[in-house]
Amino acid sequence: MPKCPKCVKEVYFAERVSYHGKDWHKSCLKCGKCNKTLTAGSFSEHSGQPYCTTPCYGALFGPKGYGHGGTESHAYS
Ligand SMILES: [Zn+2]
Ligand SMILES: [Zn+2]
Known part of the structure; x- marks a missing residue:
């Protein structure tokens, strides 16, 4: 098992x-940002941590996610 x-x-x-x-x-x-339970195919991964593809992954790591600074400190909480 x-x-x-x-x-x-x-x-x-x-x-x-x-x-x-x-x-x-x-x-x-679960999503590393919003803690929602994920289903196969509906999430993306970053550094071994899964996130909802939308909106969390896009918000954190997508083109719009860059430029806010301090990406590490906000990824986990
Ligand atoms: Zn388990
Ligand atoms: Zn999420």
Whole structure:
């Protein structure tokens, strides 16, 4: 049984999401910005952390996200 990299508990097939070569619980795969639960295909990844493709990833790392300065300090909270 694969273990979820987030909570380190076993992941059953019904609640499994493959991401980054690992199997995650659906409820453990959350956006690093808004903390919303993500579904396969609806998120983008940055530095190993998944984000909603819209609006979070675009806001943080898209063309509009640059130029605000201090990108690191706002990515996690
Ligand atoms: Zn988990
Ligand atoms: Zn988000």
